Amino acid sequence: MQLIGCLSLAVVLVQAAADPPRKTDPLPTTAHSTSITWASPDTLPAALQALLNDTVASPSHRLVRWHDLRATRAFYARRAYAPAWPAGPDPHAPGQTALGLLLQAEDYGLQAANYHAPALRALAALLAQPDTNSARRLGRQARFEVLLTDGLVRFAQHLHQGQLRECTPSPLEKPNSLFDAGAWLTQALAAPDFSLALLRCQPQQxxxxxxxxxxxxxxxxxxxxxxxxxxxxxxxxxxxxxxxxxxxxPMPDSDYVLVNLPAYALEVVRRGQAVQTQRLIIGKPDSPTPTLSSQLKAFTLTPEWRVPYSIASRELLPKLRDNPGFAAKNNYVIYNAKGEPIEARSVDWWDVRPERFPYTIKQKPGKGNALGTAIFRFTNPYEIFLHATSRPHDFALAYRALGHGCIRLEHPRRLATFLLGADSTQAALPPEGVAEAAPSPRRYALRRQVPLHVRYAxxxxxxxxxxxxxxxxxxxxxxxxxxxxxxxxxxxxxxxxxxxxxxxxxxxxxxxxxxxxxxxxxxxxx
Known part of the structure; x- marks a missing residue:
């Protein structure tokens, strides 16, 4: 498996079950490398410090490649190199509990082999056996410690930010408070329930x-x-x-509106519970609806539709060529370059080219309007929005990737009622029959902004x-x-x-x- 990241990520090149060989080819020495004889430390803290500071494959110990040596060093430096993961036969020992998390990495969509789990399991088995060779046992304990810490740091980083975007801050982070996996591991180790505390770095929604x-x-x-x-x-x-x-x-306990594109569905989530669900129509594969996060601040009932240039020049122009009366029949008003309304029949549409379309087209509110009875605008760089539709029968279709990129709602008034506030009722909105009989745009500014998240799951x-x-x-x-x-x-x-x-x-x-x-x-x- 190859992962994209900014850190020096590598696999463990250590056969943990074997004793150190007599001879190993060393890595090239850097200016900051120090070669320490593995047999010299006689305590576990000293062995940990020696192993963490030794970046050269000295003849007396195995070569270890780190996922995040800097974070692992910092973890032990904060502890004055005191061991964190006593290993032994007790299944409830901290080391066994932590190793259990890595061995179950697949439960979180990850792969245990990326966190030293095979080598750690072999080392744990050896450490559970009696060994009269104290130097050998000390070396195994040190390797178990640093590999487990290094694996847990990477595990936490992947749980928090994902495997392929290790250098991209999570939306859960504040600008001046980036996630520090090593510090998070330290805090989790001090918590009453280590596993629960460590896993809190995942998204909580x-x-x-x-x-x-x-x-x-x-x-x-x-x-x-x-x-x-x-x-x-x-x-x-x-x-x-x-x-x-x-x-x-972020803030999953607050209210938000969630659009899941593959499900063609919108959910209104309040305090962690879906209180409203409705079907959607999304963009076609050649004009896909993008994923994004924004805020719903206002909506408009019976809106006017300003036809996008691409739709006017590519889709409406052929219809005007076939029948200029198409404009009046569908409540379209055409404006020239000066912003003056003109009659569609006054233009020879066959002389108009799609690549140089000098007209603006708007559709009046009311029956047949492409936006339907409501539009929910929100800030985004794609010029898309949520809106109703004049084709409600499309919601009965199984395949609903039919639009130009905007998102069509099955029940726009339900969303409008929610956005107006918990104490609002349908009476706060004009009855649908009244709005249709005298259609004119009516804008509602919301007292509170509601987050909108468009996702692909x-x-x-x-x-x-x-x-x-x-x-x-x-x-x-x-x-x-x-x-x-x-x-x-x-x-x-x-x-x-x-x-x-x-x-x-x-x-x-x-x-x-x-x-x-x-x-x-x-x-x-x-």
Whole structure:
């Protein structure tokens, strides 16, 4: 597995179960390297200090390559090189507890081998046995200590920021308070429950936590249920967890609006619970809806639509050429370069070229308006927004990647009512019939801004069920290869239109229910 990162990441080049060889080829010495004879330390703190300060493969000890030597050194320097992980036969010893976390890295969408887990397990087995050679035992204890710390530092970093973006701050971090995995490990070690404290570095929002728990249950099934399809689904969950670490939701206990593009779904989340869900129509694969975070500050009922240049020149121009009366019939008003309204029939549209379209087109509020009855604008560099639609029958379709990039809502008034506040009612909005009878834009400024998060998650736990969604924008496979390598399970075929109608939530997904023991009764078929 190859990971992209800014640190010097490497695998362990140590056979922990073996004794040190008599002769080892040394690495090139740097200006700051010191060669220390491995047999010289006679206490574990001294052995730890010697091993951490020795960057040369001296003839008397194994070569160790670090994931983050600087953080590991700092961890022990803060402790005056006192050991942190006593190893032994006691399964509740701190070292065994910490090693158990690394051995279960797959439960978090990670791979145990990336955190020295195989070497650590071998060392732990050796340390559980009696050994009359005190120097050899001391060397093993020192290697167990530093490898475990180094693995835990990297484990915490990956849990917090993801494996492929180690240099990119998480959305959970403040500008002047970047995540320090070594310091976090120190704090976790001092906590009453080490594992719980360490794992708090993960995103805490419900979407991540529920999916991580579902992945752990998925992996801990009887071996007879595991198949190629099972493995592919496990990796799909791991890929989604990686994305959530990149785009975690800050302050998950507050209210927010979440759009999941592959699910074609919007959820309103209040204090960690989904209180509203509705279906969506998103951008087509050739004009995909981007992921982003912003704030909902206002919305407008019965809005006017200013037709984007690309749509006016590429889609409306051919219709005007065929029939200039198309404009009046659909409530479009055409403006010349001076901003003056003109009659569509006064223009020879066959002389107008798409690449030089000198007109502005707006659509009046009311019936047939492409924005429908409401628009929810928010700051973003893509000029997209949430809005209603004049084609409500599209929400019955299974495949709903049909738009130009904006997000169409099935129930815009429900979202509007939520945004107006907890004490608002439908009476705060004009009745739909009244608004349609006399359509004119009416803007509502919100007293409180509500975070909006648009995300891409091809699996999610919704109402206690694990759902798998089609990779509508084909974004999973490249990320899967980066995390797990290309030589793996065959890619699942795209669902045929005839089968799309059978999928869950009219979104092409598959659903898995877990029983009370946390085990699903049957695997979904690919």
């Amino acid at each position: 419900r979407e991540y936590q529920l999916l991580q728990q579902a992945l752990a249950r998925w992996l801990h099934q009887p071996a007879t249920t595991k198949s190629q399809a099972w493995q592919r689904r496990a990796q799909q969950m791991a890929v989604t967890l990686e994305r959530w670490r990149w785009h975690a939701i 091809t699996c999610a736990v919704v109402a206690g069920q694990l759902h798998f969604y089609p990779d509508v924008y084909q974004q999973d496979e490249l990320l899967r290869q980066q995390l797990f390598g290309s030589a793996l399970v065959a890619k699942a075929p795209a669902p045929r239109p005839a089968t799309l109608l059978l999928h869950q939530l009219a979104g092409g997904g598959q659903t898995v229910n877990f029983n009370q023991q946390g085990v699903h009764p049957s695997l979904p078929k690919p």
